[in-house]
Amino acid sequence: MISLTSFAIRCGFPFVSFIIFMLIFMCILKEWMFTYFSNYLLPEKIINEFDYIVVGSGSAGSIVALRLAENSNNTVLVLEAGICAGILFDIPGLTPLLQKSLVDWHYSTVPQKHGGWALKNNISNWPMGSIYGGTSRLNSMIYARGHPSDFKSWFKNDSNYLYEKHILSYFMKAEDQRGRYKSSQLHSTGGPLAVDDLPFITPFAQHFLDAVSSLNFSIHDLNGGENRGFMKVQANIKSGSRWSPAHHLLYSKNNVIIKTNAFVEEILFSGNYEAYGVRYSHFGNKFIVNARKGIVLSAGVVGSPKLLMLSGVGPKDHLEKVNVSLVTDLPVGDNLQDHITTGLDLIVLNKSVGLSLSDLLSPVSAFQYIFHKRGPWTSIGCEVIGVIDTKGNGVPDLQIMVLPTGITADFGAHLRHALNLKDSAWTHYFELFQDKTTVSIIPVVLHPKSRGTVRLQDNNPYSKPLIDPNYLSEPYDVEILLKGIELIKKIIGTEPLSRLGAKLNDKKFPGCENYTFDSRNYWECYVRHFTLTSYHPVGTCSLGGKNEKSVVNYNFKVKNTNKLFVVDASVLPTLPSANINAAVVMIAEKAADMIKLEDKLSSGRCYLLEVFLR
Ligand SMILES: Cc1cc2nc3c(=O)[nH]c(=O)nc-3n(C[C@H](O)[C@H](O)[C@H](O)COP(=O)(O)OP(=O)(O)OC[C@H]3O[C@@H](n4cnc5c(N)ncnc54)[C@H](O)[C@@H]3O)c2cc1C
Structure with missing residues (x-):
């Protein structure tokens, strides 16, 4: 700030x-x-027991708290380590400035071997929200669901699995569609996650869509039936401002208590089996609070595995190394995966596209936002997304995201630091294009094969965890990025983009000077240097069946324990063919139903029919 x-x-x-x-x-x-x-x-000074404790108020935690509180007999405590912050943080156009700010956990990876060579010490920054609302207050708000086949593999032991019943119904339960698909059968209104058309979009988006149409790609709602093609983005926006499930929760329930600045240090177990409470710290004071029915970890893909391991749930060898007594041996922190991307500022135009730093800083834009909730301050950055199946087998493997700008837009003030870009990459490459119009058409590997880990540095809850996504350790991931660059070259060669003078930035990337520009070797060198996160890590507390190498079972309960659940991005066993927030919210809706059912079953109020519905 x-x-x-x-x-x-x-x-x-x-x-x-x-x-x-x-x-x-x-x-x-x-x-x-x-x-x-x-x-x-706050009553937990007086009350030290709730029915449910939810750790983390992010995309998933807010949904779980909201749904558990629908039973007015339940008391729900949400413990959030981050601060409670207001409207400034909901201005879409200011989103990038929240990275590396007081509402970011400031996580970063360990030095990467196979990629990220243009980043300082080969380290990729991983912004995550340390704020009420979690990463849903820091993200780019793109609403994208994914392909039906993505979710089938998550429940592969469940022979009753049906996309419409078990997945689509939960996407729709969460949705509050306010835009052009309001009357579609595949969308719904009234849910906690607002979805709207972009209030601000540059003319570049239409030029781009004309370009892909001329290559016979179809333009339609990727969140409806057919998921391949391109669309103008829809976003989690309500009346021009960010709107996440956390916003909805704030205005909804009386039987939920939300405590911010409450950092949970440990989950407490009795008999190394049943989770009965948590210890947390609030401005240096330590508290213990108990849960009668369950503790739900929604601390995110890094926070949840970290907390489990600190509490004795994790890989035995690792816990021994960091001096944590074992509760149960589970593959916590394994299976880390992330959407990988590259290519910011790769396209140069000879015309302006209508979004620059001066547009953002102009008083007119401020007035437009404050009084009409329109204009450049409502820009989310990305305007068009596309999903491609490069093998032609019906399963998408490449995403294209289109941004009418790049990291040169702020003249090196913030974005390059947010990415942790080396100074040499800035001065010998990006800085040279500051007087030009650059746009970013970026390829994203939808189903990367590289796998990494989250581990503890030591047994201090305040130490940063060791995050190793192991980017580009699998040649397949490089291949998909190269296919993406080939497709982007075709797209900029079409007539609608030629009219804007679109061409590849042919200045050689620092570190790749010895390769012939535009050769395969050049592009491999480029992607291994300019390897970027698409900010979608998942998988560290994977969902899975009894005999699978997973952390939670299909009821979202941590294996070999009782009354302990994990519900957030960490349970996604693989990445969906889309930006992941919608899937995280969907899975939280599903998990909330499972947790409610568990309550009914354990309280003896079980109905025979529900057993068959599982
Ligand atoms: C820069 C960026 C842009 C993104 N853009 C998009 C996008 O456009 N579209 C999309 O679909 N996805 C996007 N994502 C991804 C998406 O926002 C996240 O995957 C999603 O929000 C994760 O939700 P979650 O509930 O798993 O975790 P979070 O939302 O991160 O919630 C975890 C919460 O737990 C709290 N917490 C952690 N540890 C503790 C503790 N010990 N005690 C108490 N509280 C704790 C955290 O402070 C946080 O509030 C983006 C992510 C980033 C970083």
């Missing part, structure tokens, strides 16, 4: 700086008052 203000001042935009300063001030004041009063008023 400070860098945002000082940057705006340096750019000579005192009006915008003043607005930003006031918004920050109001947020800090609100946060201080909330924290001050919550310290004295």
Whole structure:
């Protein structure tokens, strides 16, 4: 935030700086008052037992809390380590500035061997939300569901699996469609996740869609029946502002208590089996709070495995090494996978496309946003997405994301630091294009084969975990990126994009000077240097059947334990063919039903029919 203000001042935009300063001030004041009063008023000072404790208020945690609280007899406590922050954080156009700010966990990977060579020490930054709402307050808000075949493999031992009944119904339960697909049979309204058309879109999006149409790709709703083709993005936006399940939760329930700045340090077990409570810290004070019916970990793909391992649930050898007593030996932290991408600023145009830093910093844009909730401040960055099946076997393996901008847009002030880009890559490559219009048409590996791990550094809850996604360790992942670059070359060669003067940026990437530009070897060198996360890690507490190498079973219960569930991106055993937030929310809806059913079964209020419905 400070860098945002000082940057705006340096750019000579005192009006915008003043607005930003006031918004920050109001947020800090609100946060201080909330924290001050919550310290004295929140009932868990008096009540130290709830029916459910949900750890983390992100995309999944908010849904689970919301649904468990639908039974007004249940009391639900949400413990969130991050701060409670207000409207400033919901302005879509300011989203990139939240990375490396006070609402980011500041995670980063260990140095990567096979990729990321243009990043400082080969380390990729992994932003994640340390704020009420978690990463759903930091993300780019793209709403994309994935392909029906993605989910079948998640429940492969379940012979009753039906996409429409077991998956689509939960996407629809969560959705509040407010845009052009409102009346579609495959969308629904009234759910906690707002989905709308983009309030601001540049003319480049239509040029791009004309280009792919001319190559016979179809343009349609990728979240409806057919999932291959291209579409203008829909986003998690309501009236021009970010809207996540956490926003919905805030306005919905009385029997949910949300405690921010509450960092959970350990899950407490009795008899090395039943989870009965958690220990958490709130401004240096330690508290223990118990759960009668269950503890749901929704601390995210890094936070949940970290907390399980700190509490004795994890790989035996690793826990021994870091001096944590074993509760149960499970492959926690294994199976880490992430969508890999590259190619920012790879396309140069000879015409402007209508979104620049000066558009964002102009007082007119501020007024447009404040009074009409429109204009560049509502831009989410990505305007078009496409899903391609390069093998022609019906299963998508490549995503294309289209951004009318790149990291050169802010003249090196923030974005290159957010990516952890080496100074040499900036000065010898990106900085050279600052006076040009660059756009980003980026390929994403939808089903990478590289697998990594999350591990503890030591047994201190406040130490950062060791994150190793092992990027590009499998040649397949490089192949898909190269196929993506080939397709992008075809797209920019079409007439609609030639009219904008679109061409590949032919300055050789630092480190790849010895290869012939546009040769296969050049592109392999390029992707291994400019390897980027698409910010979609999953898999560290995988869902799976009894005999599978997994952490939670199909009821989202941690294996070999009782009353302990994991529900967040970490349970996704593989990546969907899409940005993952919609799938995380969908799986949380499904998990909430399972947890409710578990409650009925254990309280003896089981109906025969429900047993067959499982
Ligand atoms: C920059 C970025 C852009 C993205 N863009 C998109 C996009 O456009 N579309 C899309 O579909 N997906 C996107 N994603 C991915 C998506 O937002 C996440 O996958 C999703 O939000 C994950 O939800 P979650 O519930 O698993 O975890 P989170 O939302 O991260 O929630 C975890 C919560 O747990 C809290 N927590 C962690 N540890 C503790 C602890 N010990 N005690 C208490 N609380 C704790 C955290 O503070 C956090 O609030 C993006 C991600 C990033 C980082």
